[in-house]
Structures are given as C-alpha cells and as structure tokens.
Amino acid sequence: MAILLGCDSVQLEFATKRVFDAVTLGVNEGDRIGIVGRNGDGKSTLLSVLAGALVPDEGRVTHRRDVRVGLLGQKDDLDDAATVHAAVVGDAPEYEWASSPRVRQVLDGLIADVPWEGKVGELSGGQRRRVDLARLLIGTYDVLMLDEPTNHLDMRTINWLAAHLKARWTDGSGALLVVTHDRWFLDEVCTSMWEVHDGRVDPFEGGYSAYILQRVERDRLAQVAEDRRRNMARKELAWLSRGAQARSTKPKFRVEAARALIADVPPVRNELELKRLAVARLGKQVIDVLDVTAGYGDASTGSFTPVVRDATWLIGAGDRFGLLGENGAGKSTMLSVIQGKLAPAAGRVKIGQTVRFGVLSQQLDELAPHMDETIREVLSRYKRVYVVDGKETSPEKLLERLGFTTKQLWSRIGDLSGGQRRRLSLLLTILDEPNVLILDEPGNDLDTDMLAIVEDLLDSWPGTLILVTHDRYLMERVTDHQYALIDGHLRHVAGGVDEYLRLVEQASASRSDDAPRPSAEEPAAKRDDGLTNAERQRLRREVSSLERKIESRRAKLEELKGAMGSIDPTDYAGLIAQQQAIDEAAVELDELETAWLEASERLEV
Structure with a gap:
C-alpha cells in the first residue's frame, strides 16, 4: 500500500505539558483509523499536526506530493453572514454541483431540511454542523480528517454519515482519520485504532471493540511482566539473606474468552465504585402519561403549536427507558411533561407522591448558579457521608473516582472543561439521592474511557432511568426498552435503534412523496385486538x-x-x-x- 502522509520523530510541547514525544506514524491508502484517548491527551492536536495546520517543535511531517487533505475541526470557520448556499458550494456554478450524483447525495443526506438561502448565523448548532460537514464531503480528498464529526448530530444523521464514509472510497484507496467518542461509529467505520496517551500513539488492529480487547490484554501482559520482575527481586533478596536461591514457579498466563478477559480485569486508568448509593423509596405509581398533547403557545387564541400528540407512556419503578428522536422531534418537550414542568394541552400526567427527580440537562443548567464557586464549596452543601456498597465515603472521594484529583477540588467550576463539568453535574445529581434519573445527552464532552465509567455507574442504578442520547452504544448498553418520537407521536420500538431508523426513513419517504404522515401507533389492521x-x-x-x-x-x-x-x-x-x-x-x-x-x-x- 502506498503511503499518503506521515510523521517522523515528532515532538510537541505546550507551556504546561509535553503532548508528543518522538511520535512516528504513517497513513497508507485504504486506512480507516479511529483515534481515541483521554480528553486533553492530544487527539485534536495530532490531526492538526498531520494535516499541516500545526508545526511540531521537532521532527517532520511529510505528505505525498499530490495528496489532498480535508480537515473538519471541532469548531467551524463558517461566515455567519454567508448563505448556506455560499458556505457549501461557494461560487461554483449550479450546473457543476447540481449535475454531480455524489454532491446531490451529500446535500440530500445532510442538509435537505436546511434553508438553502438562509443565513449561517441563524442556524441551530446541529444544522451548522451538518452544513460544515456537507462543505467538506462534497470535495474530492485523498485523506479526510474528522474531529468529533458526530457532535450535535442526531442518530439518523450519524447512521447516514457512517454509511457514506464506508462507501466513499473503493477498498484500498483513500484514507480516513476520525476522532470521536461515539463507539458505535468507531466500530462501524474504522478498521484500525490509534490510542493517544502519555506523549505516545499506540496502534491497534480492528475497530473499537477489538481495540478494547487488545488494550486489556496488553495491560494484563504488562502486569505479568511486572509480577515477574518483582518475583526476581524477591529471589535475589532471599538468596542474599539465606545464602541459597529461593525456589519459585514460573508465572502462567492464559487468555480466556473475551468475556472472561474483560470481566477479570479492573477498569483501566480510572476506578469507579459509585454503586448502590441510597435512593428514595419509590411507590407503586411512578409516572403515568395518558393521552397527552403538549406544545407551546395558547390554544385559546389559536397560537398553540403541538409538539407531542396523544402520547401515552406508563413509567414504573425500575424501568430503564431510552427516548429516541431527531433533533427538534420533541424529546425536551416530553421530558418537561414527565417532570410536570409543562402542563399538557390535553390528557393528563400523574406523578407518584414518592417520586424524586434527578435531572442532568444537556446545557448543564444545574451548574449555572455556581460558576464562581470552587468544587469544594459546592460539595460542602451536601451530606458529609454517603454509604456506597455498605461503606461510608465522602463526596470528595466519590468525585476523585470520577477522574478528579485532590488539587482540582479547589478549581472554580467556571474554569472546568466541558467534560469535567458534566462529570461533576452527574455526581451532584446522584448525591441528591433521586429515585427517577433523567439524563439528557450525558455522554457529551466525555472521552471513551470516561463513558465506560459512566456506563458502569448507570448499570448499577437502582431507580427508574430515562435516557436521551444520540450515542447508540450508550443507549443500547444502559436501557432495556426504547421509545421514539416520530412526527409528534410516541411509540414503543421493540426492535430498538435499528427499528427506529427504519421508521424514520419510512416517515421521511412518505413526507417527500406528499403522502399522509404515518400514525404513531401500529396500523389499524394491527389494532383489531381492541386494546386501547x-x-x-x-x-x-x-x-x-x-x-x-x-x-x-x-x-x-x-x-x-x-x-x-x-x-x-x-x-x-x-x-x-x-x-x-x-x-x-x-x-x-x-x-x-x-x-x-x-x-x-x-x-x-
């Protein structure tokens, strides 16, 4: 395979940290590389260095003479005053881009619902991200470098993007480098992985799942080598003290099945024991949403806009539900209805007397009043002792298990990174000891290691859980059943995410054909059972x-x-x-x- 670009003995140091120490890498034709690592370890910096946007302190970066590189950053450089038309295709005449099937496919897949002559500055975060993606994907590049391409995208668009990238080049041609915390996306698109850590970049064969297995085995082998070294040292000490060499047996190591391999190994880098924290007792009735129509405006004046129509959702003790829907489908409205914050225009909501909500919002509104306070000041308002798995511990110790150091407890909340704020907000939500936990995009800003830790926490959550996320891996891992909002109607999707994506595509096709919108419930032929x-x-x-x-x-x-x-x-x-x-x-x-x-x-x- 021909090499497209690479770096040799690259070193890069910022004011407070050495990011890369003599890193040598190569990107060949046909590579599909996922890049993972903890937040702040240099994943985005690595893309910038390889793309030539950032010059290293030492070493060199080389590109094949005719190679074309396209880079998608976490933040776009779009002009707010420009139209979507200008931002995507520039000044190119219409006959050039409109006659290209590849360009039309990208435009239809990403921005069919975005006003073509609308201003970029008036777009939502998700629309703006799709416009920037469309701008990049209509180009012809040998190498695509994508930094968090799934940010602000809904599950349907993420699915489209994965399919596009898999079919973009023929086998053995082109190259893709992608930084993302979306593990489903990594498994779907990538055939190899790079792990950035401690100034190094370690390569692994296979997608995310294969990478995790290899990393666990690598750490096991490293532990065996360390045990062997310590055993040799003990033998030497015994020989010196007794005058004869001590007897010993050689250590043995055998790799069992993948499940045993993972189950046998403690979490990598971070430890989490936030299991079975006390929650308030739930009664028989939790939340009953009965034939609810909800939206915004005043129905009496004719200005009411329904967002959710005729929704019935019975939520019981211990239920673990995921709520699916495209951006703007009404998920936030439904969450407000469930909490009693938004009164329905029709129908009713019954909330049990024992229900105590714990809510992690997408914008982390819970932390807004505390931005000028330190973490320790905020924690001082909570109980000093919590019981976790029968052992007493403090909020500070629990926070350390979520990746914070003792020194960081004195940091101002306003100075924390997005991922740190989300971890802190999650812990504070749980420390309130709710029995109904509502999480709106809890995986935002978290790296893959921290996502695994959060999943471990949610796995042991003893109350009722309602999760909204575009992270398919997280959704399928921690919820038992999924519900979807499609065209304003709530329906149970027994087939999970795959069935939801199929239904969304069917609804989209029906709308594009000017056909009546499908009912939220099963067709009438399937409701002959007489059930309400x-x-x-x-x-x-x-x-x-x-x-x-x-x-x-x-x-x-x-x-x-x-x-x-x-x-x-x-x-x-x-x-x-x-x-x-x-x-x-x-x-x-x-x-x-x-x-x-x-x-x-x-x-x-």
Whole structure:
C-alpha cells in the first residue's frame, strides 16, 4: 500500500505539558483509523499536526506530493453572514454541483431540511454542523480528517454519515482519520485504532471493540511482566539473606474468552465504585402519561403549536427507558411533561407522591448558579457521608473516582472543561439521592474511557432511568426498552435503534412523496385486538417486569441446584427439603414464563 502522509520523530510541547514525544506514524491508502484517548491527551492536536495546520517543535511531517487533505475541526470557520448556499458550494456554478450524483447525495443526506438561502448565523448548532460537514464531503480528498464529526448530530444523521464514509472510497484507496467518542461509529467505520496517551500513539488492529480487547490484554501482559520482575527481586533478596536461591514457579498466563478477559480485569486508568448509593423509596405509581398533547403557545387564541400528540407512556419503578428522536422531534418537550414542568394541552400526567427527580440537562443548567464557586464549596452543601456498597465515603472521594484529583477540588467550576463539568453535574445529581434519573445527552464532552465509567455507574442504578442520547452504544448498553418520537407521536420500538431508523426513513419517504404522515401507533389492521393505548402500554410494562422476574427466578433455581451438592448425602431430611425448594422454584419459574407468553401473544396479535 502506498503511503499518503506521515510523521517522523515528532515532538510537541505546550507551556504546561509535553503532548508528543518522538511520535512516528504513517497513513497508507485504504486506512480507516479511529483515534481515541483521554480528553486533553492530544487527539485534536495530532490531526492538526498531520494535516499541516500545526508545526511540531521537532521532527517532520511529510505528505505525498499530490495528496489532498480535508480537515473538519471541532469548531467551524463558517461566515455567519454567508448563505448556506455560499458556505457549501461557494461560487461554483449550479450546473457543476447540481449535475454531480455524489454532491446531490451529500446535500440530500445532510442538509435537505436546511434553508438553502438562509443565513449561517441563524442556524441551530446541529444544522451548522451538518452544513460544515456537507462543505467538506462534497470535495474530492485523498485523506479526510474528522474531529468529533458526530457532535450535535442526531442518530439518523450519524447512521447516514457512517454509511457514506464506508462507501466513499473503493477498498484500498483513500484514507480516513476520525476522532470521536461515539463507539458505535468507531466500530462501524474504522478498521484500525490509534490510542493517544502519555506523549505516545499506540496502534491497534480492528475497530473499537477489538481495540478494547487488545488494550486489556496488553495491560494484563504488562502486569505479568511486572509480577515477574518483582518475583526476581524477591529471589535475589532471599538468596542474599539465606545464602541459597529461593525456589519459585514460573508465572502462567492464559487468555480466556473475551468475556472472561474483560470481566477479570479492573477498569483501566480510572476506578469507579459509585454503586448502590441510597435512593428514595419509590411507590407503586411512578409516572403515568395518558393521552397527552403538549406544545407551546395558547390554544385559546389559536397560537398553540403541538409538539407531542396523544402520547401515552406508563413509567414504573425500575424501568430503564431510552427516548429516541431527531433533533427538534420533541424529546425536551416530553421530558418537561414527565417532570410536570409543562402542563399538557390535553390528557393528563400523574406523578407518584414518592417520586424524586434527578435531572442532568444537556446545557448543564444545574451548574449555572455556581460558576464562581470552587468544587469544594459546592460539595460542602451536601451530606458529609454517603454509604456506597455498605461503606461510608465522602463526596470528595466519590468525585476523585470520577477522574478528579485532590488539587482540582479547589478549581472554580467556571474554569472546568466541558467534560469535567458534566462529570461533576452527574455526581451532584446522584448525591441528591433521586429515585427517577433523567439524563439528557450525558455522554457529551466525555472521552471513551470516561463513558465506560459512566456506563458502569448507570448499570448499577437502582431507580427508574430515562435516557436521551444520540450515542447508540450508550443507549443500547444502559436501557432495556426504547421509545421514539416520530412526527409528534410516541411509540414503543421493540426492535430498538435499528427499528427506529427504519421508521424514520419510512416517515421521511412518505413526507417527500406528499403522502399522509404515518400514525404513531401500529396500523389499524394491527389494532383489531381492541386494546386501547393505555392497555397496550400496561401490557408492555407487564412483559418487561416479567422478563426481569424470570431472570431472577432462573438464577435462584440454579443457585438452589448448586447448593444440593453441598448437602451431606446422609442428611436425608436436608436433601428432601432442598429438593422441595427446587421444585417450588421450578413451578414458580414455569408460571412466570406462562404469564410472559400470554402477555407477549396479546401484544403481538
């Protein structure tokens, strides 16, 4: 494969930190490279150096003579006063770009809903990002360098971008370098990874999942080597003290299946034990959204604009729901309705008396009043002691487990990075001990390592969880069921993100053909079962609850069977009692499975 660009012995140092120390890299034709690392370790800087936008202190960067490089930065250089037309295609005559299928595909996929002659300065953050992407992608480049390309994009656009990049070049041609915290995107698009850390760049084969496995194995091997070194030192000390060489055995290392490999290894770089923090008790009723229509304006004056129509959503204790929808689909409106902050124009919302909300907003509004205060000052307003997994600990210790150092506790909140603010806000939200946790884009500004830590925290969340995110990996990891807002209607998507994307494409195609918008519920032919919306929601909750109970009872049955072997074979009374317990557990499991089957069949009629 021909090399397109590279760097040799590059060193770069900022005022307070050495970013790169003798880094040598090469980008070949056909490479699809994902770049990961902690925030601040130099991922964006690496792209700037390789693109030639930043000159290193030492070493050199080389480009093949005819190579064309396109760079998408985290922030765009678009002119606010320019039109979208001018920002994307410049002064090129219409016949040039309009006659190109490739250009039309990019424009249709990214900015079909953006006013072509509208001003850039009037666009939303997501529209502006798509305009900048379209500007870059209509160009013909040998190498594309994308810095956080999925920021501000909804899940549908992220899916389109992944498909475009996979088909942009033929196999063995072109090259892609992408910095992103979107792990689904990395797995979908990239065939190799670079990890930036401690002034180095380590290469790995495969996408994100393969990288994680290799990194875990690398750390295990490093630990084995360190154990061997320490063992040799102990042998030498023993020889000196006893006059004879101590006996020892060689360490053994064997790589098990991927699951065992990961489960056996502690978190890399960061430790998190924020498990089972106390939450307020939830009663039977949590949140019932019944036939709600909500929006903005005054219905009595005719200025009302509905955003959510005829929505029914029954949210129970321990439910873990994800809310999907394109930008502007009404997710924020639905969250406001759920919390009782926005009164519906029709229908009603019932919130249980024991519900205590904990909300992490996308804009981190919770931190706005505290920007001039230090972290320690803010933490001083919370309880001094929390119990985590039966052990007492302080808020400061918990924050250190989220990646903060003791020195940073004296930092002003206004001086923190976006990722640090989000981690702090998440901890403060949990320290309030809510029992219903609402998270709006919690993964923004977090690197892949910190996202894994947040997922570990959410995995053990004992209350009700409602998550809004465009991060597909995070959505599928921490929620059990997904609901989607499509054309203002809320519907359960049993097939998860894949079904949601299919439905959005169908709705978009229907609108483009001037066809009536699809109903939010199943077609009438599928509603001949006579169930109302509320009854269908109740059945879905029942199925979800039964699935959890079945898993619990099955684990109990296996535990009882395993305990049979520990009973003395001569203890006949004990054996009989244990067998009775096994039989009772089996009958209970069978009843649950029958109830689950009946409820599932009613939903599928």
